[in-house]
Amino acid sequence: MSTRHLLALFNDFDEAVAAIADLRAANIKGFHIDDLILKSPIEHPEVEQVLGDKPVNVQWFTLVGATMGGLLAFILVSAAQGNFFAQLKGGKPIIPLPPNFILTYEMFILGGVFITILGFLICAGLPAKRSPLYSAKVSEDQIGILVQGDESAVAAFKAIFTKHKALEIQEEAAK
Amino acid sequence: MSITNLLENWSDFRHQHPSEDRPHLEYKWAMSIDLDSCTGCNACSVACYAENNLPVVGKEKFAHGHSHHWMRIERYWDNDGREFADQGAQFLPMLCQHCESAPCETVCPVGATNHTADGLNSQVYNRCVGSRYCNANCPYKVRYFNWYDYPTTDNVWPAPMEQQLNPDVTVRGKGVMEKCTFCVQRLTVAKSDARTEGRLVLDGEVQTACQQVCPTGAITFGNLVDPLAKVGKQWMQQQVDLNKDKQAKDAAEDAVKLRGYRILEELRTYPSVMYLEQLRESAI
Amino acid sequence: MEKDIREDIAWAQINKDVLKSLESPRRIYWVILLIAIAMVGVAVGCEIYQYQTGMGVANKNNSHVWSLYIATFIFWIGMSHSGTLLSAILHLMHADWRKPIYRFAEAMTTFSLMTAGLFVMVHLGRLWQVYYVMPYPNERWAWPNFQSPLVWDMFAIATYLSSSVLFLYVGMIPDLAICRDNIHAGWRKKLYTIMSLGWEGTDRQWRNFRMTYLTIACFLIPLAVSVHSIVASDFAMSNMPGWHVTSFPPYFVAGALYSGCAAIITLFIILRYVFRFEEYMTLPIMRKLVRLTFAIAMVWTYLNLIEFASVWYGHDQTAKDQLIFKATGPYAPYFWAMIFFGSILPLMLAFKRFQTHLPILFVVSILLNVGMWLERWMIISPSFAHGHYPWAWDHDQWPSLIQWGMVFGSFGWFTLLFMVFCKVFPSVSMYEVKEMVYHRSLAQKHKPAVKGDY
Numbered sequence: 001m002s003t004r005h006l007l008a009l010f011n012d013f014d015e016a017v018a019a020i021a022d023l024r025a026a027n028i029k030g031f032h033i034d035d036l037i038l039k040s041p042i043e044h045p046e047v048e049q050v051l052g053d054k055p056v057n058v059q060w061f062t063l064v065g066a067t068m069g070g071l072l073a074f075i076l077v078s079a080a081q082g083n084f085f086a087q088l089k090g091g092k093p094i095i096p097l098p099p100n101f102i103l104t105y106e107m108f109i110l111g112g113v114f115i116t117i118l119g120f121l122i123c124a125g126l127p128a129k130r131s132p133l134y135s136a137k138v139s140e141d142q143i144g145i146l147v148q149g150d151e152s153a154v155a156a157f158k159a160i161f162t163k164h165k166a167l168e169i170q171e172e173a174a175k
Numbered sequence: 176m177s178i179t180n181l182l183e184n185w186s187d188f189r190h191q192h193p194s195e196d197r198p199h200l201e202y203k204w205a206m207s208i209d210l211d212s213c214t215g216c217n218a219c220s221v222a223c224y225a226e227n228n229l230p231v232v233g234k235e236k237f238a239h240g241h242s243h244h245w246m247r248i249e250r251y252w253d254n255d256g257r258e259f260a261d262q263g264a265q266f267l268p269m270l271c272q273h274c275e276s277a278p279c280e281t282v283c284p285v286g287a288t289n290h291t292a293d294g295l296n297s298q299v300y301n302r303c304v305g306s307r308y309c310n311a312n313c314p315y316k317v318r319y320f321n322w323y324d325y326p327t328t329d330n331v332w333p334a335p336m337e338q339q340l341n342p343d344v345t346v347r348g349k350g351v352m353e354k355c356t357f358c359v360q361r362l363t364v365a366k367s368d369a370r371t372e373g374r375l376v377l378d379g380e381v382q383t384a385c386q387q388v389c390p391t392g393a394i395t396f397g398n399l400v401d402p403l404a405k406v407g408k409q410w411m412q413q414q415v416d417l418n419k420d421k422q423a424k425d426a427a428e429d430a431v432k433l434r435g436y437r438i439l440e441e442l443r444t445y446p447s448v449m450y451l452e453q454l455r456e457s458a459i
Numbered sequence: 460m461e462k463d464i465r466e467d468i469a470w471a472q473i474n475k476d477v478l479k480s481l482e483s484p485r486r487i488y489w490v491i492l493l494i495a496i497a498m499v500g501v502a503v504g505c506e507i508y509q510y511q512t513g514m515g516v517a518n519k520n521n522s523h524v525w526s527l528y529i530a531t532f533i534f535w536i537g538m539s540h541s542g543t544l545l546s547a548i549l550h551l552m553h554a555d556w557r558k559p560i561y562r563f564a565e566a567m568t569t570f571s572l573m574t575a576g577l578f579v580m581v582h583l584g585r586l587w588q589v590y591y592v593m594p595y596p597n598e599r600w601a602w603p604n605f606q607s608p609l610v611w612d613m614f615a616i617a618t619y620l621s622s623s624v625l626f627l628y629v630g631m632i633p634d635l636a637i638c639r640d641n642i643h644a645g646w647r648k649k650l651y652t653i654m655s656l657g658w659e660g661t662d663r664q665w666r667n668f669r670m671t672y673l674t675i676a677c678f679l680i681p682l683a684v685s686v687h688s689i690v691a692s693d694f695a696m697s698n699m700p701g702w703h704v705t706s707f708p709p710y711f712v713a714g715a716l717y718s719g720c721a722a723i724i725t726l727f728i729i730l731r732y733v734f735r736f737e738e739y740m741t742l743p744i745m746r747k748l749v750r751l752t753f754a755i756a757m758v759w760t761y762l763n764l765i766e767f768a769s770v771w772y773g774h775d776q777t778a779k780d781q782l783i784f785k786a787t788g789p790y791a792p793y794f795w796a797m798i799f800f801g802s803i804l805p806l807m808l809a810f811k812r813f814q815t816h817l818p819i820l821f822v823v824s825i826l827l828n829v830g831m832w833l834e835r836w837m838i839i840s841p842s843f844a845h846g847h848y849p850w851a852w853d854h855d856q857w858p859s860l861i862q863w864g865m866v867f868g869s870f871g872w873f874t875l876l877f878m879v880f881c882k883v884f885p886s887v888s889m890y891e892v893k894e895m896v897y898h899r900s901l902a903q904k905h906k907p908a909v910k911g912d913y
Contacts, residue, residue: 037661037662037663038661038662039659039660039661039662040660040662040665041470041633041660041890041893042890042891042893042894042897043665043668043669043890043894044662044665045666045669047662051662054662054663054666056666056667056669056670058667058670058671058674059670059674062674066678075177075178075181076594077594077605078181078188079177079178079180079181080594080600080602080605081188081602081605082177082180082181082184082188083177083180083600084286084600084601084602087286087289087602087604088192088289088290088291089277089280089281089289089290089604089606090192090193090274090275090276090277090280090290090296090445091191091192091193091275091276091277091280091281091443091445092191092192092276092280092281092606093188093189093190093191093192094187094188094189094190095181095185095188095189096606099605099606099611100605102611102614102685102689103605103610103611103614105685106611106614106615106618106682106685107614107618109618109622109678109681109682109685110617110618110621110622112674112678113618113621113622113625113626113675113678113679114621114625116671116674116675116678117625117629117671117675119671120629120667120668120670120671121656123663123667124663124664124667124668125663125664126632126656126657126658126664127656127657128656128657129657130657130659131659134659136640136641138659138660139474139633139636139637139640139641139660140470140471140474140637140640141469141470141471141893144660146661236515239515239518239520240520240521240522240523240853240856241515241520241521242521249850267850269850278697278698281604281606281607282606282607282608282609282696282697283604283607284591284592284603284604284607284609284610284613285591285592285603285604286601286602286603286604286607302591302601303584303585304583304584304585304588304589304591304592305514305583305584305585306582306583306584306609307524307525307582307584308607308608308609308693310521310524311524311525311697311699311843312697312698312699314698314699314846314847314848315847315848315851316521316522316846316848316850316851318521319521320514320521320524320584321513321584322513322514322515322519322520323512323513323515324513349513349514349584349585350513350514350583350584350585350586351584351585352584439847439848442698442847
């Protein structure tokens with residue numbers, strides 16, 4: 001049995017949410033609610049009430065990046081100063097702490113920002129090719145629901161989508 | 176490797192300079208200038224131009240403040256309400272003070288100016304990028320910038336003047352900062368000569384160009400670590416301590432008036448040049 | 460109370476209006492662009508001459524080693540701070556009126572930082588060796604001097620520039636996807652396709668996007684404060700009278716936000732006209748912006764007074780002489796002009812009738828920035844003219860036309876980059892305007908939106 005993809009477009013976020021709730025309740029064979037993807041022109045954090053809580057892990061990248069950035073900066077700067085003692089400055093120790101803390105602070109932020117972006121790309125799965133079922137309407141004003149399920153489930157999907165006034169249903173066989 | 180280095184030598188790296196517990200070991204070059212003997216003849220300045228290949232920028236650029244006198248004679252007039260000062264101008268030969276805690280050193284972004292082991296404030300021309308922060312932070316304003324490319328400018332060293340350039344000293348191109356070096360080229364020769372003979376440089380063995388030409392012998396230069404050196408004796412006599420930002424003698428009210436002082440000492444620069452105040456008749 | 464934005468504006472219309480700005484601005488856009496290019500030409504000419512001949516042509520000298528370049532450098536660094544204020548601080552505070560205007564403010568941050576970076580370079584005596592300032596590994600183990608505030612500057616500006624470019628870019632990804640979906644040919648199509656990274660607006664993307672945006676905003680706020688504190692350290696860490704002031708870092712940060720807000724007002728008015736953004740850059744938003752500017756102007760005034768007072772009542776006679784010199788010497792006209800433009804003129808902004816009067820605001824905001832530029836000049840030059848050492852006093856130095864040309868050209872350079880950006884990328888954040896409209900219409904229906912979000 002081959003897997004099918006279906007994209008339904010809705011005019012209203014509330015209708016899309018109702019459709020998702022129905023899909024969850026309908027318990028369609030060959031379909032799992034985690035395979036459902038909501039596409040929206042703006043962020044809808046409230047969708048998690050029907051989709052279930054999904055973890056966000058970007059902040060762990062941030063923690064690692066910032067810590068590594070700061071540590072590396074301090075060690076590299078101090079080691080550089082320690083190996084370059086011809087550069088003695090009158091009135092100051094060879095490894096002066098206040099300036100090194102400033103640089104540590106800057107690199108803490110730099111590391112944090114860079115690794116956060118990296119984490120974002122990894123966690124959000126970007127850059128990626130667009131899925132074949134994509135409508136430009138989603139970046140304008142409509143809400144899309146992309147579901148994946150067995151061929152047998154397609155009829156059930158369509159019934160639910162139509163019930164909730166889907167504007168358009170696109171269908172394509174997945175590989 | 177680097178981290179081991181850091182951990183093993185941490186206390187060395189955290190050691191601050193200048194301090195009493197770790198004085199200079201072999202050399203600490205210092206100077207004293209007796210303003211009472213100075214006649215303002217400018218011989219020191221001329222000698223410096225000759226010795227250190229200073230560009231002669233000409234009248235117009237001088238007027239713009241682009242001059243290069245590492246050793247300059249400053250004139251001060253104490254008119255005291257009269258049209259002319261009774262005893263003429265007072266003169267102050269000003270050169271890099273080779274501060275033990277030099278404000279110029281910490282601010283240089285590329286580390287082109289550093290404190291050497293023998294107590295000089297060095298300037299690495301090759302490293303200088305010309306941010307001019309050192310001059311901005313120098314309270315004495317004794318650093319001079321190469322505003323133009325003087326070696327290629329006409330009439331800076333008109334022929335055959337280029338023949339008299341000192342081969343021991345570089346000619347600086349545009350965009351670098353320069354300043355008095357205490358004639359480091361002479362110091363280096365003296366030190367390596369002494370090392371060959373297995374001794375330290377003796378007092379009087381090396382002279383700076385300005386000291387050498389001073390007709391009245393107002394300038395004394397030498398090694399402050401050497402107990403026999405004249406300069407050290409003068410500092411001692413005047414109770415000027417290199418590592419203090421306030422001299423004990425100034426605090427005591429009934430102390431004997433001594434002439435030795437250092438310029439802008441309160442900024443904690445710990446200068447290596449001591450001046451001996453001029454005694455004017457009106458002051459006696 | 461007027462509305463910041465109409466709730467009934469159709470989302471498709473938002474796309475259409477903003478995308479139109481990429482296609483057909485008013486003709487004055489091209490005029491501005493041409494003028495900007497001509498101005499850049501002037502600066503390039505000056506720089507070539509100075510590079511060939513030496514720094515002397517700028518008419519600096521051994522007393523005045525720094526001059527307009529550094530003053531203008533601080534000016535541009537300062538201007539960049541308000542983009543961060545609008546995009547990061549107001550984002551954390553859920554001030555949704557920032558949404559239509561933060562994109563161009565952030566672009567302003569990026570481009571004014573780029574302009575500032577150029578001033579460091581033209582200031583250097585040996586520009587061709589600027590890489591010595593960077594800590595690059597080399598076989599001689601020669602490193603920059605990490606104690607120097609200029610090296611901190613280098614670190615701080617590099618961090619700030621790259622972080623704010625990334626912040627600008629990440630915040631723009633959903634909008635780039637809109638561009639990709641609506642533009643069907645040419646190099647723009649390719650550009651947007653690559654830059655939008657295949658964004659589809661899926662729930663997973665949005666979830667991670669929100670967290671990323673929030674995290675970077677949190678990083679950018681302390682970063683922005685540290686950047687201008689470090690620039691202030693260039694002065695506060697030195698021993699020059701007039702510079703060695705403890706209150707310099709907060710004073711600089713306040714001045715930075717001030718000139719940045721004034722610049723945002725100027726650009727707001729220009730963009731509103733040139734790209735016909737009247738629906739989005741509305742007058743109520745302008746009013747909020749003007750009030751913010753007024754508040755910051757007063758903070759700046761306060762910190763300015765603090766600085767004068769602490770010098771006046773301090774025991775440092777040199778610093779006090781320096782202050783008196785500034786107020787009465789040859790720099791007095793500029794000093795008092797700075798006080799007038801910086802502290803007196805903004806009092807106008809307190810009056811409601813001026814808060815939305817665009818022609819007046821346009822002139823006033825430019826004058827505020829003139830005042831802030833004068834502030835930077837009044838920090839730099841008087842200290843050199845009248846420092847610690849009387850022999851080196853030089854009250855007559857005047858920057859040459861080369862310096863003025865470079866300062867003049869920098870405004871062209873900034874305008875050029877900014878205007879090109881606004882034509883190539885959406886300068887109003889489409890998805891966030893939609894969010895704003897969505898939440899407002901929800902609120903109108905008396906339906907609670909996301910918890911804590913409204």
